[in-house]
Each structure stands twice: as structure tokens, then as C-alpha cells.
Amino acid sequence: MYIDLSFYRDLKDGYGAPGDFAQAYVIAHEVGHHVQNQIGIMEQVERARQDLDQVGANRLSVMQELQTDCLASVWAYNADRARDVLEQGDIKEGLDAASSIGDDRLQMEYQGKVTPDSFTHGSSAQRVSWFKTGLESGDITSCNTFEAMNQ
Numbered sequence: 001m002y003i004d005l006s007f008y009r010d011l012k013d014g015y016g017a018p019g020d021f022a023q024a025y026v027i028a029h030e031v032g033h034h035v036q037n038q039i040g041i042m043e044q045v046e047r048a049r050q051d052l053d054q055v056g057a058n059r060l061s062v063m064q065e066l067q068t069d070c071l072a073s074v075w076a077y078n079a080d081r082a083r084d085v086l087e088q089g090d091i092k093e094g095l096d097a098a099s100s101i102g103d104d105r106l107q108m109e110y111q112g113k114v115t116p117d118s119f120t121h122g123s124s125a126q127r128v129s130w131f132k133t134g135l136e137s138g139d140i141t142s143c144n145t146f147e148a149m150n151q
């Protein structure tokens with residue numbers, strides 16, 4: 001796994017989301033992609049993308065990324081249950097981080113406008129919401145973003 005450490009600096013200084021738990025959330029998100037790869041979700045998404053236009057492919061990407069946010073917080077829930085690792089304020093750090101890297105926030109900051117069809121990771125509200133879902137359930141079966149967002 002590769003993490004560009006300058007992203008941590010950006011998270012702290014640029015996006016106002018400092019803290020060790022915010023950093024752990026970033027790592028857990030990347031591990032979440034590995035889990036998706038292991039259980040075959042990445043392959044399914046790749047295949048489905050081929051039949052879609054750019055907007056549809058982006059929508060699928062958002063579902064995949066939000067699932068990863070959910071998997072990251074399932075990790076946090078279970079790590080805390082097993083080893084009591086969460087400290088006061090950690091949850092807020094994670095939520096602030098999830099919120100600060102939503103596509104709407106980033107687009108507004110860098111482009112001055114928001115284009116939902118071009119989202120690839122989900123809005124701040126969506127990222128916070130799926131982070132909370134995994135944290136409350138601690139169960140990966142609650143992370144079926146594909147079903148939830150295809151209603």
C-alpha cells in the first residue's frame with residue numbers, strides 16, 4: 001500500500017482535518033479498496049463500467065468509494081472493540097476528514113462550482129453518512145452502497 005504523506009499535510013493544513021485518527025481513516029480507506037479487490041467487487045465494478053457512459057461510470061465510482069469509507073469505519077468499530085483504541089475526539093476527527101474531502105467541497109474550492117455528475121468519491125454529506133453507517137453497525141453487510149444508491 002502506498003500513501004503520499006503530503007496528503008496528511010494537506011489534510012491538516014489545507015482541509016482543517018488534523019489528527020491521528022484522520023490519518024488512520026485514510027489508511028483504512030485504502031485497505032478498504034484492497035478488501036474490495038479481494039472479494040471481487042473491483043472486478044465487478046470494472047466490468048459494469050464498460051457498458052456505461054462517463055456519468056454512469058462516475059456514479060459507480062462514487063458507490064465504490066463510499067463503500068470504502070464504510071469499510072474504513074467498520075474497521076474503526078472493530079479495532080475499538082478489540083483494543084479500545086478510539087480516544088475522545090477521534091470520531092469527530094474522522095467525520096471532519098470525511099467531510100473535508102467530499103467532492104462538492106473540493107470542487108467548490110478548486111473550481112468555484114459544483115458538478116455532481118463528475119463526482120467520483122461522493123459529496124461531503126455522503127462520505128459522512130457512510131462513515132457513520134459503518135461505525136454504528138461494525139458490519140460490512142451494512143456497506144452495500146451499490147444497492148442503497150440504486151433505489
Ligand SMILES: [Zn+2]
Nearest residue numbers: 029033065068
Ligand atoms: Zn478511494
